[in-house]
Amino acid sequence: MDKVVALTKRRGFIYPSSEIYGGLSGFYDYGPYGVALKRAIRDLWWRHMVDLRDDVVGLDSTLIMPSEVWAASGHLTNFVDPLRQCLGECKRRWRADHVTGDRCPECGGQLDEARMFNLMFKTHVGPVEDTSSAVYMRPETAQGMFVDFKNVLNSSRVRVPFGIAQQGRAFRNEITPGNFVFRVREFELMEMEYFVEPDHDEESFKYWRETRMCWYKDVLGINPERLRFYDHPRASLSHYSKQTTDIEYDFPFGWGELEGIADRTDFDLRVHQEGSKVDLTYLDPVTNQRYLPWVIEPAVSVDRIFITLLLDAYDEDVVNNEPRVVLRLHPNVAPVQVAVVPLSKKEDLIKVAREVRTSLQGRFRVEYDQTGGHIGRRYRRQDEIGTPFCVTIDFDTLNDQAVTIRQRDSTEQERVGIAELPARVGQLIG
Incomplete structure (x- = not known):
């Protein structure tokens, strides 16, 4: 955790x-x-x-919502947890069903007797705070x-x-x-x-x-x-x-x-x-x-x-003899589904990379990484946020109009034409 x-x-x-x-x-x-x-x-x-x-x-x-709603639903009387308070040094409050014995888990002080505590947040509507203006923030x-x-x-x-x-x-x-x-x-x-x-x-x-x-x-x-x-x-x-x-x-x-x-x-x-x-x-x-x-x-x-x-997606492994942290999120939920990564900051690559980004936006959750630096470190960053696919624009792209798709989980790479890229990414995401 x-x-x-x-x-x-x-x-x-x-x-x-x-x-x-x-x-x-x-x-x-x-x-x-x-x-x-x-x-x-x-x-x-x-x-x-x-x-x-x-x-x-x-x-x-x-x-x-007004208090009448919560009175009718039973929340005013039943939406409660048992509370015990430390009478010792720390004065902390505990759910009674989360502690054993009569001693505070924090400081060892004596705990008082359990009493019921309503979990709803109460406030008032209007300039006067009285029972007629009492309302509650919804707990559901x-x-x-x-x-x-x-x-x-x-x-x-x-x-x-x-x-x-x-x-x-x-x-x-x-x-x-x-x-x-x-x-x-x-x-x-x-x-x-x-x-x-x-x-x-x-x-x-x-x-x-x-x-x-x-x-x-x-x-x-x-x-x-x-x-x-x-x-x-x-x-x-x-x-x-x-x-x-x-x-x-x-x-x-x-x-x-x-x-x-x-x-x-x-x-x-x-x-x-x-x-x-x-x-x-x-x-x-x-x-x-x-x-x-x-x-x-x-x-x-x-x-x-x-x-x-x-928690389910967190993993650690070794890639190219280097430790790696990776979130193996399903593509359905990955915050970034495709990262577009130009190999350098040279304008001719940047121009193509932006065109690639535009072709993918609207259909997928896309991040554009123009920070420069070692491509391996940029891949590692995308691995940590769970990005399933990185699309790399390199100098060969200027000649063959193709890009490299790098897969997060296997780190395998494949070459795909720019024109076929959106369809191929769609196939991979499913």
């Missing part, structure tokens, strides 16, 4: 937030390559969850999809079964954020609520369970041996869940949740119907019967996928 964390800062993936002021625990900024990788993750998720389907629509709801995107369920029904040509998908920021005031960006206080979620007929949840739950696992293996290229299902025992289920399966990854700190698939029954629509006094039932156009749909929810953090991809 330490090597990956160091790499993310060195190569511009992730920085500590407000670092020049000492940082803020549980908050991180994403640098140029981090932004590109996150965008690739989001785009692939949206493509497979929405664009390639005809039964899922999108939504973008607000970050701040799901509730926006439930409270807008009726609007989506009335404005879209959707029929059960169908889904509503959303991507966006969420906030949780974690007691002990940690393991880099695995557990943070501000993060980005991708969630989908799939509405089905009552008591028709089992088939849909099984479908999304398998579909989501295949996405990680086949689309993101994550090592299948480091993925597994974890079915939650009834005692650990959330207050809204009939059954929940986590897709877990074998992190350096142990197996941990990557994505959760939850069977939420009709809990959310029912409590919001009761809380708002608005009819949220669905009228089946075939049977002419009204009912509250049940919901299957696949939900995942972009940040969790992000760190999973980096």
